[in-house]
Amino acid sequence: MDLRTYIHNHIDADFGDQEFPFSVTRECFEKGHVFTSYSEIPHKVHFLRKGIVEVNIWLGEEEKVLDFFFEHSFFGSYSALLKGTPSDVYIAALTPCEVDTVMYDDMKQAYTKSLMANKLERIETEKLYMKKVQREKELLTLPAEEQYKRIIKEQPQIITEIPVNKIAKYLGIRPESLSRIRKQIIS
Amino acid sequence: MDLRTYIHNHIDADFGDQEFPFSVTRECFEKGHVFTSYSEIPHKVHFLRKGIVEVNIWLGEEEKVLDFFFEHSFFGSYSALLKGTPSDVYIAALTPCEVDTVMYDDMKQAYTKSLMANKLERIETEKLYMKKVQREKELLTLPAEEQYKRIIKEQPQIITEIPVNKIAKYLGIRPESLSRIRKQIIS
Numbered sequence: 001m002d003l004r005t006y007i008h009n010h011i012d013a014d015f016g017d018q019e020f021p022f023s024v025t026r027e028c029f030e031k032g033h034v035f036t037s038y039s040e041i042p043h044k045v046h047f048l049r050k051g052i053v054e055v056n057i058w059l060g061e062e063e064k065v066l067d068f069f070f071e072h073s074f075f076g077s078y079s080a081l082l083k084g085t086p087s088d089v090y091i092a093a094l095t096p097c098e099v100d101t102v103m104y105d106d107m108k109q110a111y112t113k114s115l116m117a118n119k120l121e122r123i124e125t126e127k128l129y130m131k132k133v134q135r136e137k138e139l140l141t142l143p144a145e146e147q148y149k150r151i152i153k154e155q156p157q158i159i160t161e162i163p164v165n166k167i168a169k170y171l172g173i174r175p176e177s178l179s180r181i182r183k184q185i186i187s
Numbered sequence: 188m189d190l191r192t193y194i195h196n197h198i199d200a201d202f203g204d205q206e207f208p209f210s211v212t213r214e215c216f217e218k219g220h221v222f223t224s225y226s227e228i229p230h231k232v233h234f235l236r237k238g239i240v241e242v243n244i245w246l247g248e249e250e251k252v253l254d255f256f257f258e259h260s261f262f263g264s265y266s267a268l269l270k271g272t273p274s275d276v277y278i279a280a281l282t283p284c285e286v287d288t289v290m291y292d293d294m295k296q297a298y299t300k301s302l303m304a305n306k307l308e309r310i311e312t313e314k315l316y317m318k319k320v321q322r323e324k325e326l327l328t329l330p331a332e333e334q335y336k337r338i339i340k341e342q343p344q345i346i347t348e349i350p351v352n353k354i355a356k357y358l359g360i361r362p363e364s365l366s367r368i369r370k371q372i373i374s
Contacts, residue, residue, distance in 0.1 A: 059328040066323075079320050082313055111306065118305035119298065125312040126269055132319035133266050136253075139326040140359065141246040172327065 001072055002026075003047045003100040011120050021114035022106040028098050035075075035091040042077040042087050044101050051097030052161060056090045065170040067131075068094070070157050074124050076104070094162070144171045145181045152185075188259055189213075190234045190287040198307050208301035209293035215285050222262075222278040229264040229274050231288050238284030239348060243277045252357040254318075255281070257344050261311050263291070281349070331358045332368045339372075 003024055007015050026049075029035075035053070036042050046053075053075050055067040066089060069075040077087035081104050110117035138147050148171065151158050158167060168178040190211055194202045213236075216222075222240070223229050233240075235258050242254040242262070253276060256262040264274035268291050297304035325334050335358065338345050345354060355365040 057324070059324065064327060079317050082317060111309070113302075115300075115302050115305060118302060118309050122298070122305050122309040122312060125309060125316055129312055129316045129319060130266050130269060132316060132323060135323055136319060136326065137244070137246065139323065140251060 002049055006047065006072060007116065007120060011123055012116050015116050021110035021117050022102050025101045026098070027101055029093050029096065031093055031096050033093040033097065035093070036077045036080075036087045036089065038088065038090050039086045040077075041085070042080050043104055045074060045076040045078075045081065045104055045107060046099040046101050047074055048072065049098040049100060051099075052094040053097065054092055054094045054166065056092070057088060063169075064172065065166055068158060068162060068166075068170070070161070073127075078128065094166075144173045144177065145184070147171055148178070148181050149185065189236055193234065193259060194303065194307060198310055199303050202303050208297035208304050209289050212288045213285070214288050216280050216283065218280055218283050220280040220284065222280070223264045223267075223274045223276065225275065225277050226273045227264075228272070229267050230291055232261060232263040232265075232268065232291055232294060233286040233288050234261050235259065236285040236287060238286075239281040240284065241279055241281050241353065243279070244275060250356075251359065252353055255345060255349060255353075255357070257348075260314075265315065281353075331360045331364065332371070334358055335365070335368050336372065 001009075004015075004020075029051075035044075035046065038058070048069055048071050050071050052071075053069040054065055055069070055075070056063055057066045058064075075091065077089050077091060079085075080087040080089075107117065107121070111121070138150065142150065148167075151167075158170075162170075164178060165175050168175040171178065173181075188196075191202075191207075216238075222231075222233065225245070235256055237258050239258075240256040240262050241252055242256070243250055244253045245251075262278065264276050264278060266272075267274040267276075294304065294308070298308070325337065329337065335354075338354075345357075349357075351365060352362050355362040358365065
């Protein structure tokens with residue numbers, strides 16, 4: 001699905017053939033492509049037409065997986081974009097990716113006048129917020145096994161499409177511990 | 188500061204004497220007032236003109252402080268409002284509070300047509316999102332002492348205005364451990 005169809009279906013049914021209030025560039029990338037490096041000042045927001053993206057972060061002396069994004073979602077080094085600071089996350093393609101890219105300056109310009117741009121960003125930020133709230137609750141309480149069960153139920157894409165070592169990094173445990181948990185759940 | 192002034196100063200300078208695209212009710216509450224109980228389906232969003240609000244949650248067998256809100260911020264059981272589900276948080280006044288209240292159904296109605304309502308919600312959700320991102324990083328790495336130092340630097344209001352036992356609950360440690368940390372930092 002391209003950005004235009006996504007907006008029409010999920011954000012604003014009135015948005016059909018009109019011009020976008022920002023320019024949109026379609027891009028294709030290989031697996032491993034780096035969208036944002038550590039310390040880079042980011043300038044772009046991407047709509048993921050196809051593929052999977054991972055977001056990593058160095059915390060203390062360990063690199064962790066902070067998040068995964070799947071098709072039909074927006075991604076970028078969002079906190080850094082909002083604050084205009086260097087990125088503390090690293091964003092890369094876990095699979096070949098097709099994206100629709102918007103320059104964030106263009107997007108900000110659109111916010112001043114465009115109802116659609118504000119609706120789009122409001123709704124997408126609400127989704128990101130709810131994802132973080134869910135994650136916060138998990139981090140505050142759930143042991144890795146419970147987090148894993150929650151993922152099976154609510155984000156099965158993570159289980160079916162992400163390599164096991166990445167899932168372990170996401171849960172903050174060793175791959176061997178994750179194998180043990182998987183065996184326990186299956187048996 | 189009332190909601191009108193806040194919007195004019197921080198959201199949309201063009202918003203002056205116009206009618207609000209939603210109705211706003213001014214309310215005053217005593218310390219201890221419960222804005223949202225556990226399991227209640229919430230219907231309201233509040234702008235905090237004056238006062239401090241705490242948000243609590245039961246996680247496992249323990250009640251924790253999830254968040255504090257200070258004057259000139261919006262609060263509500265936001266995830267439950269967005270999803271239309273019962274609240275899993277408890278929101279109460281830590282001090283006497285003055286608020287401007289908006290019914291969330293009214294707000295949703297305003298989203299269909301009002302540029303200002305969408306801007307307001309976009310910007311406020313961005314702030315909430317960044318707060319959660321910060322918190323996630325803390326929970327993933329920082330020991331309580333480092334979290335406390337970060338709060339001194341970035342949210343000194345928490346240190347000066349919130350009782351010590353609540354701060355301990357927020358950091359997920361015992362009040363005695365927090366006393367030890369405070370002494371270490373001072374010495």
